Amino acid sequence: MTEKLSDTGRDTMLAPLYATGWTLCEGEDAICKTYEFADFIEAFSWMTRAAFWAEKWNHHPDWRNVYKTVEVKLTTHDVGGLSSLDAKLARKLDAL
Numbered sequence: 001m002t003e004k005l006s007d008t009g010r011d012t013m014l015a016p017l018y019a020t021g022w023t024l025c026e027g028e029d030a031i032c033k034t035y036e037f038a039d040f041i042e043a044f045s046w047m048t049r050a051a052f053w054a055e056k057w058n059h060h061p062d063w064r065n066v067y068k069t070v071e072v073k074l075t076t077h078d079v080g081g082l083s084s085l086d087a088k089l090a091r092k093l094d095a096l
């Protein structure tokens, strides 16, 4: 069963993500990042690749795409905050 990240879990799991542009979202226990692509097709292709990983892991982003920008928010609804699944998916999104 997925659990909410502990304080120590946050430090170890989120610190590397802060280094790649992730931040804690305002007013909620989630991490946010805005990705900028060359154009809409690059952005949407990335979203498509990301969608397959989200579905495979049954862990889905809250995201918004406008033209070549994708705003991503990750949190674990089942536990009401950040879990290791969010860090795992964030690492994958950064690697796509």
Ligand SMILES: C[C@H](O)[C@H](O)[C@H]1CNC2=NC(N)=NC(=O)C2=N1
Binding pocket: 058, 059, 060, 061, 074, 075, 076, 077, 078, 079
């Ligand atoms: C029923 C389904 O397995 C759950 O709703 C999954 C789906 N995707 C999910 N995605 C995210 N981000 N958090 C969840 O808690 C979650 N739960």
